[in-house]
Amino acid sequence: xxxxxxxxxxxxxxxxxxxxxxxxxxxxxxxxxxxxxxxxxxxxxxxxxxxxxxxxxxxxxxxxxxxxxxxxxxxxxxxxxxxxxxxxxxxxxxxxxxxxxxxxxxxxxxxxx
Amino acid sequence: xxxxxxxxxxxxxxxxxxxxxxxxxxxxxxxxxxxxxxxxxxxxxxxxxxxxxxxxxxxxxxxxxxxxxxxxxxxxxxxxxxxxxxxxxxxxxxxxxxxxxxxxxxxxxxxx
Numbered sequence: 001x002x003x004x005x006x007x008x009x010x011x012x013x014x015x016x017x018x019x020x021x022x023x024x025x026x027x028x029x030x031x032x033x034x035x036x037x038x039x040x041x042x043x044x045x046x047x048x049x050x051x052x053x054x055x056x057x058x059x060x061x062x063x064x065x066x067x068x069x070x071x072x073x074x075x076x077x078x079x080x081x082x083x084x085x086x087x088x089x090x091x092x093x094x095x096x097x098x099x100x101x102x103x104x105x106x107x108x109x110x111x112x113x
Numbered sequence: 114x115x116x117x118x119x120x121x122x123x124x125x126x127x128x129x130x131x132x133x134x135x136x137x138x139x140x141x142x143x144x145x146x147x148x149x150x151x152x153x154x155x156x157x158x159x160x161x162x163x164x165x166x167x168x169x170x171x172x173x174x175x176x177x178x179x180x181x182x183x184x185x186x187x188x189x190x191x192x193x194x195x196x197x198x199x200x201x202x203x204x205x206x207x208x209x210x211x212x213x214x215x216x217x218x219x220x221x222x223x224x225x
Contacts, residue, residue: 004156006156035215041217041218042216042217042218043203044215045214055211056210056212090156090157092157099145099162100145100147100205100207100209100213102149102157102159102213104157104158105156106155106156
C-alpha cells in the first residue's frame with residue numbers, strides 16, 4: 001500500500017478536449033512527479049512539483065500543466081488533447097530526501113478518440 | 114545527459130529457472146539506481162535500490178541486483194523464478210536532480 005491514489009482510473013476523451021487527472025500524496029511526501037507511459041514503453045517524465053512550485057519539466061509541450069496544493073495533492077491538466085496523448089498517466093511521490101525513490105499510484109488510463 | 118538501456122525487451126523463462134534482466138546506464142555523475150516492477154494494469158512498485166555502499170543489493174520477492182560502476186551496469190537477478198514473477202520490469206536512474214529516467218522495460222514471462 002503506497003498511499004498514493006489517483007483518479008479517475010480510466011477515462012475516454014475526444015481530440016481537442018481537456019482533461020484533469022488527480023493525485024493524492026502519501027503522508028509526508030512533499031514532492032510529486034507525473035509520468036506518461038505509452039503502451040509498451042517506460043514512463044516518461046512530464047514534470048515535478050515541490051511545495052506547490054514546478055521545479056522540473058521534461059520534454060512535454062505547455063498544454064501539459066499541473067498544480068500542487070498545500071496538502072501536497074496534485075493535478076495534471078492536458079489541453080487540446082491529441083490521439084498520441086493516449087497513455088497511462090502515473091503520479092509518483094517522494095519524501096524529498098533527494099535519492100529519487102518514488103512511490104507510484106496505480107495510474108489513470110486515458111484514451112483519446 | 115543520463116540514459117538507461119534495458120538490453121532485452123522480453124525474457125521468457127521456465128518456472129524455477131534463474132533469470133537475469135540486464136540494465137546499462139549512462140551518466141557523467143554519481144547515480145542512484147532502482148528496479149521497479151509493474152504488474153498488469155497497475156502502477157510501479159519498488160523492487161530494490163542502490164544508493165551507496167555494498168554493490169550487491171537485495172530486494173523484495175527474492176530479487177537482487179549488482180551495481181558495477183566500471184561497466185555502468187545494474188543487472189537484476191533471481192535464482193529461481195515463479196509464475197507470479199511474470200510482469201514488466203523497469204530499471205531507473207536518478208542523479209540527485211529533479212527527475213528519474215526509466216528504461217523501456219523488460220517483460221519477464223515465466224512459463225510452467
